[in-house]
Amino acid sequence: MAVDISLGEVIPPLTPHAVSVSLPTWSANVGYEEGQDWVIGKMKTGYPRFFIHKSIQRFAEKIVERYGMPDEKAIVVPTGTIAERCRAFFRTQAPHLDPRKVRVVDLVPAPQHADARRASPAVSAILFSKEDWPVAKAFWQHTGEGASSRRAEYCMAALDEGRLVDKKTAEDLCIRKGPRRYQRGGGSIDLARNRPRSNGNDVPTQQPNGNAEGLDSTNFVEERFGRNLEASFASNAKLAIRRRIAGSLTADVELDEALKLDKDVERTRKVAGFSEDDVYLYPTGMSAIYNTHRTLLKAKGSRKSINFGFPYVDSLKVLEKFGPGCLFYGFGSSEDLDDLEKRLKAGERYLLLFCEFPGNPLLKSPDLPRIRALADEYDFYVVVDETVGNFLNVNVLPYADVVVSSLTKIFSGDSNVMGGSAIINPNSKNFGLLKETWAIEYADNYWSEDAVFLERNSRDFVSRIERVNKNAEAIADVLQSHPRIKQVFYPKCSPTRAAYERCRNANGGYGGLLSATFYSTDDAAAFFDNLDTAKGPSLGTNFTLSSPFVILAHYTELDWAASYGVEKDLVRFSVGLEDTQELVGVFKAALAAIPQPSVDR
Structure with missing residues (x-):
């Protein structure tokens, strides 16, 4: 395979909006976590929620230069509503701050350039x-609500060209020249909401949940996205994506x-x-x-949540920092469910139980039927990633009541390209309340250009997943059979395999993610x-991507992670589409490079 990507280079190479970065050695990963100059100085990008893309950084700096003061920084988010949530986060996480020191600047289309047929360049800066x-960075990382790099590039160009102005300037222009003048193409500018009237950035209110047709002009798509798509409006791309997530669109066309x-x-997902x-x-x-957590708080009121199983770091942080708190079950075991049941019988009540299926990085699968039964009896939501x-x-x-997923993977x-989804189960006893609350709280803030790229990328997802399943099984077999591997974590060989099998589709596999631990750090x-x-960093890529995951995700809390069986020397593998035998050879060669054990081992 001969993969040779230098430290700090984007992955994939020559990809302006890549969501991974090369950390090719163990010491480079440690150096990154410790902020060592020899690593940080070479970083051209990083995972977007941890390393703010340089195009976003440049845009934020320009906003500060134009609207801020020398001692200020900024982060950029899609809407003023999100900006206000960020200000609220400042108040809870840093209550000692003078609230006047956290300001919001709303940037909206200049009225003379406003065109409801095109994607709105509106953004807000905090x-x-x-x-x-550190407070702003935590909001960016935990919530995933920051502006994407493609949105930032487009909006920065619009600001330079005078098509994007601050809200007050736009209002002054409308007052001087009269708002009727700027009603174009059947759309009008709603300055109170900083964008063309819509339930999000691109979607007209009369077409809920991203079903708009014809909002982005064909010329806009071809010129801005470099894609030759006939009638390929961003709204249609979103509709196709949603059908693929529903399972009703699987053809590669x-x-x-x-x-x-x-x-x-x-x-199509097997739910009536x-x-x-x-x-x-x-x-x-x-x-x-x-947003699922935020919306469920709106639906049911302020209650603690439950994190069941060892979590992805920011999932737990959302439950802990954006509500009344979280009950944490790091093992996700049957004993944990016994304890939860005792608490529920004693009168404790919760908002939701969040779990991953299977978990990352130990690939354990929670007992979903038992969780569902407890949720039905004691009235809490079940959210499954x-x-x-x-x-x-x-x-x-x-x-589940709600299923969430990272479409980035x-x-x-x-x-x-980044992306995410939330699915409401129509058979949930809470379905009516959930749909009603989502109708109020949901805003489609998915940037048009990102949607176009995701739609194209996802066309062949069925064949890719089938091939990844096959390759991952082959690598799991290689690792399991080698004496220098301490343990392999994979749904097929997990002690929770029975829980996985209860949910596995008839033709489903075991996924493309697995991990392994070693007998020493030197071996790893x-x-x-x-x-x-x-x-x-990242997973679910078309190419195999490896990472000392615990070093990257939990470097400041290694002992805490180890207390839940997540060892610091664990290496995680996201298996890709390479030739199976070639990939097997790559792993065997790496295993052969482990030093021979000493006589007394």
Whole structure:
């Protein structure tokens, strides 16, 4: 395979909006976590919620230069509503701050350039003192609500060209010249909401949940996106994405043909009454989780949540920091469910139980039928993250009220665009309340250009997932049979396999993610340094991507992670589409590079 990507280079190479970065050695990963100059100085990008893309950084700096003060920084988000949530986060996380030191600047289309047929360049910026950067960065990382790099590039150009102005300037122009003058193409500018009248950035209110047709002009798509798509409006791309997530669109065809196809009844999610109307798109997977939690708080009121199983770091942070708190069950075991049942019988009540299926990085599968039974008896929501399993392999929707997923991962595969989704189960006893609350709280903030890229990337997701399943099984077999591997974590060989099998589809596999632990850090480092794959954060890529996951995700809390069986020397593998035998050879070569054990081992 001969993968050779230099430290700090984007993954995939030559990809302006890549969502991974090369950290090719064990020491480079440690150096990144410790902020060592020899690593940080070479970073051209990073995972977008942890490393703010340089185009976004440049846009934020320009906003501060134009609207701020020398001692301020800024982050950029899609809407003023999100900006106000960020200000609220400042108040809860740093109550000592003077609230006047956290300001919002809304940037809206200049009235003379406003055109409801085109994607709105509206954004908002939160300005704050440089010393308060950690609070703003935490909001960006935990919520996934920051502006995407493509949105930032487009809006920065619009600001330079005078098509994007601050809200007050736009209002003054309308007052001087009269608002009727700017009603174009059947659309009008609603300055109170900073965008053309819509339920989000691109979607007219009369077409709920992303079903708009014809909002982006064909010329706009072709000129801005570099894609030759006939009638390929961003709204149609979103509709196709939602149908793919629903399982009703699985053919690998062009967009215009895809929207004419009959539903794929074989792969449509097996829940009566379910359709793409129950699928909601978000800019990132974490945005889907954050907004699901936020929306459920609106629906049921302020109650603690439950995190069941060892969590992805920011999922737990959302439950802890954006509500009344969280009950944490890090093992996700039957004993944990016994304890939860005792608490419920004693009168404790909760908002929701959040779990991953299977978990990351230990690939454990929670007992969803038992969780569902407890939820029905004691009235809490069940939210399942299916990112790692994906719905072609597992069917978790019957046990959940809401299913969330990161579309950045295997659904996209190309590692060049972010996205997320939330799905409401129409058979949930709370379905009516959930739909009603989502109708009020949901805003489609998924940037048009990102949607176009995700739609194209996802056309062949069925064949890709089938191949990834096969390759991952082969690698699991290689690792399991080698004496220098301490333990392999994979749904097929997990002690919770029975729980996985209960949800596995008839033709489903075990997914493309697995992990392994070693007998020493030296063994792990020798293996990792000699493994000829791409190495960096993220998963679900079309190419195999390896990472010392615990070092990257939990470096400041290694002992805490170890207390839940997540060892610091764990290496995680997201298996890709390479030739199976070639990939097997790559892993065998890395295993051979582990030093021979000493006599007394």
